[in-house]
Amino acid sequence: MTAPTSAAPQEGVWVDVLGQPAAVTALRRALAQDELAHAWLVVGPPAVGQQELVRALGAALNCAEPDAPDLGCGRCNVCRRMAAGRHTALLELEPKGAGYLVDDVRSEWIPAAMHSLTEGRRKLLRVRGADRMNEAAQNAFLKVLEEPPASVLWVLEVEDEGALLDTVVSRCRRLDLVPWGLEPLRERAAGLDIPEGRREALARAALGSPSRLEALADPDVAAARQRHLDVIDRLATAGPGIVVPLAKELHTWAKGRSTVVKEANAQELARIEEEFGVDERGRGWPPGLRNQLKRTHERTERQAQRQALDLLLDDLASYLRDLVSIASGGGSAELVNLDAEAELRRDAQRLPVADAVRALSAVAQCRRALDRNGNPELQLERLLLQLALPIYAASA
Numbered sequence: 485m486t487a488p489t490s491a492a493p494q495e496g497v498w499v500d501v502l503g504q505p506a507a508v509t510a511l512r513r514a515l516a517q518d519e520l521a522h523a524w525l526v527v528g529p530p531a532v533g534q535q536e537l538v539r540a541l542g543a544a545l546n547c548a549e550p551d552a553p554d555l556g557c558g559r560c561n562v563c564r565r566m567a568a569g570r571h572t573a574l575l576e577l578e579p580k581g582a583g584y585l586v587d588d589v590r591s592e593w594i595p596a597a598m599h600s601l602t603e604g605r606r607k608l609l610r611v612r613g614a615d616r617m618n619e620a621a622q623n624a625f626l627k628v629l630e631e632p633p634a635s636v637l638w639v640l641e642v643e644d645e646g647a648l649l650d651t652v653v654s655r656c657r658r659l660d661l662v663p664w665g666l667e668p669l670r671e672r673a674a675g676l677d678i679p680e681g682r683r684e685a686l687a688r689a690a691l692g693s694p695s696r697l698e699a700l701a702d703p704d705v706a707a708a709r710q711r712h713l714d715v716i717d718r719l720a721t722a723g724p725g726i727v728v729p730l731a732k733e734l735h736t737w738a739k740g741r742s743t744v745v746k747e748a749n750a751q752e753l754a755r756i757e758e759e760f761g762v763d764e765r766g767r768g769w770p771p772g773l774r775n776q777l778k779r780t781h782e783r784t785e786r787q788a789q790r791q792a793l794d795l796l797l798d799d800l801a802s803y804l805r806d807l808v809s810i811a812s813g814g815g816s817a818e819l820v821n822l823d824a825e826a827e828l829r830r831d832a833q834r835l836p837v838a839d840a841v842r843a844l845s846a847v848a849q850c851r852r853a854l855d856r857n858g859n860p861e862l863q864l865e866r867l868l869l870q871l872a873l874p875i876y877a878a879s880a
Contacts, residue, residue, distance in 0.1 A: 497543040497556035497563055501536045502672070503664040503694060510659060511541055515554035520545075521657035523629055523638040525614075527645050528661030531695035534641050535569075537661075538610045542566045542574045545637070546604040562604065569780060570756075572772045573604030576612065578783055582856040583616035589624040597628050597636045602771045607636050614640035615647035616855075622649045629655050663692025676701040685823035691798060699795060708737055708792075712799035713824050716807075716831045716871070720879065724872040731864035738792035738860065745788040749781040793860055794851070800867075801847045803828070804840050811837035839874035846870040 501508050507526075514520045526534060540556070543566035547556035556563045565571040575596050580588070593609065601607055617625065629638065629652065638656075645653055664672075669687040672694055678686055678701050689709065690697035699705045712734075718726060756777065762768040802820040809818050810832045816825060835843070850867040854860060 495555055496551055496558045497540040497547070497567070499558065500567065501533055501540050503668050504533045504537060504661050507533070507537060507659050507661055508540075511537070512544075512554040515544055516552070518553070520637065522632045522636070523640065523656040525645060525648075525653060525656035525658045526639055526641045526661060527643075527658060529643060529663055529692065531693050532661050532663055533694070534612075534661065538576075538608060538639050539566050539569060539574065541637075541639075542571065542606075542608040545606040545608070546571070546573050570773065570777065571604065572602050572770070572776060573606065574608045574610070575776070576610045576780070576783075578612040579616050583618055584611075584614075584621045585618060586620040586624045589617075589621045589628075593625065594628050597633060597638075601635055605635070607633075608639060609636060610639045610641070612641050613643075615642035615644050617648070619649065622652050626651055626655075664690075664694055665692075669694065669697055672697055673701075682823075685821075688820050688822055689799075689802070691802060691820065696795070696798065699791070705795065708795070709799050711737075712796050713803050713821060713827065715800060715868070716803065716835060716875065717827065719868065719872045720831070720834045720875050724869065724876055727865055727868045727872055731861055731868055734796055734864055735861040738789050738796065741792040742785050742788040745785050749784065753777065753781070789860075790854065793854060797847050797851055801844060803831075804844050804847065807832050807835060807840045808837055808844075811840070834878060835871075835875055836878055839878070842874070843871050 498508050498512070511520075526537070528534070543556035543558070543563040544550070544554060545556075546562050546566065548560040548562045549557050551557050556566075558567075562571060566574060569576065577588075577593065577596075593611075596609060597607070626649075632638070640648075640652075640656060642648065645658075666687055669690050669692070670683055673683040673687050674680075676698060686697060686700045686706075689700060700709060715730070718730060756762075757768075760768050760770065766774070803824070806819050806821050806824075806828050810828055816822060819825060819828065821828065846867050850863050853863045853866075
C-alpha cells in the first residue's frame with residue numbers, strides 16, 4: 485500500500501484527530517508499512533489530541549472490517565467502542581497521586597501487559613503523564629519495555645521527556661504533538677457554535693488547546709473565566725482580607741465541575757447496563773468491561789475538578805503574561821485576553837511588572853503543589869495572598 489499523503493489523515497477512524505496532521509501521517513505510514521514500534525513516546529502539551537490519536541490507533545489496529553492496514557472503518561462495534569474508550573484492548577493509565585510509583589508498575593502495568601487479550605488483535609496501554617514516573621518506577625518498567633509481549637503496544641505521553649531515563653527514551657519511537665494554531669481554533673470555535681463576535685477572543689484564550697476552547701464554549705466556564713480575570717481587580721479593590729473567601733469561592737466552583745461529571749457517569753452506567761442486559765445481581769457484563777468503566781469514571785471525576793483548577797490557573801497566568809506584555813510596550817496583537825484589554829491596562833498600573841513576573845512563578849508553584857496532591861483551597865489561598873500583598877503595597 486502507498487504511504488498516506490498529507491491530506492489523508494481525515495479518513496475513517498482518524499477523522500476525529502484534528503490539529504495534528506504530521507503525527508497522524510507518521511502513525512498511518514508505520515501501520516501501512518507494518519513498521520509500528522512497540523513503544524511510542526508522544527511529546528507535547530496536554531490535551532492537544534492525545535486521546536483521539538491513541539483511540540484512533542487502537543481502532544485501526546483492532547477494527548473488525550478495516551478498509552486498509554492503516555485505516556479502521558470507524559463504523560464497526562470495535563471502532564465505536566475504541567472511540568468511546570470502552571474497548572478491553574485499550575487501557576488508559578494515569579497516576580493515582582502525585583506520580584507513578586514502582587508498585588503501580590508491578591501491580592498494574594506489568595500484569596496488564598502480560599494478560600492475554602480477551603478480544604481484539606493488539607493491546608494498547610496508554611500512560612498519561614509518563615514523565616511523572618519516579619526513577620524506581622522507570623527501572624521496573626524497563627523490564628517489560630525491553631521484552632514486550634508481541635501483542636502489546638505502549639504509548640507514553642509526556643510534556644518533558646527530560647524527566648525520563650535515557651534508557652526508557654531510547655526504547656521508544658518519538659512522536660511530537662504541537663499546540664493548535666489560531667486558524668484551526670477559529671474553525672473549531674465556529675463548529676462549537678460560539679457566537680461570531682466571540683470566536684477570535686476565545687480562540688486566543690484557548691492557548692493552543694482545543695479542549696480548553698471546548699470548555700470555554702460552556703457558558704458556566706466562560707462566566708468563570710471572567711471571574712478569574714477579575715481576580716486582580718477584586719484584590720486591589722477589597723485588599724488582602726478577601727483572600728480566604730475568594731479562595732473558597734474559586735474552589736467551590738472547581739468542585740462543582742466534578743458533580744456534572746458524576747451525573748453523566750451515572751447515566752452512562754445505566755445506559756450500558758441496559759445495552760448488555762445486566763441483571764440486578766450484576767450478571768451480563770463482558771469480561772473486564774465493568775472494572776474498566778469503573779476506573780474510567782473514577783478518573784474522569786478526579787480529572788473534572790483538576791481540569792477546573794487548571795482552567796483557573798491558566799486564566800490567571802495568561803492575564804499576568806498580558807500585564808507583563810503591556811508593561812513592556814506590547815500592543816493588542818500580542819494579547820491573549822484581547823476581550824479584557826481595558827481591564828489589563830488598568831491593572832498594569834496596579835501591579836508592578838516585577839511583581840507580575842513573581843506572581844507567574846507563584847501560579848506555577850501552585851500547579852506543582854496540586855500535582856503533589858496539595859489541598860486545593862489552601863494552595864489557592866497561598867497563591868492569592870502572594871498576589872494581594874504587592875498590589876496592596878503598591879496602592880499604599
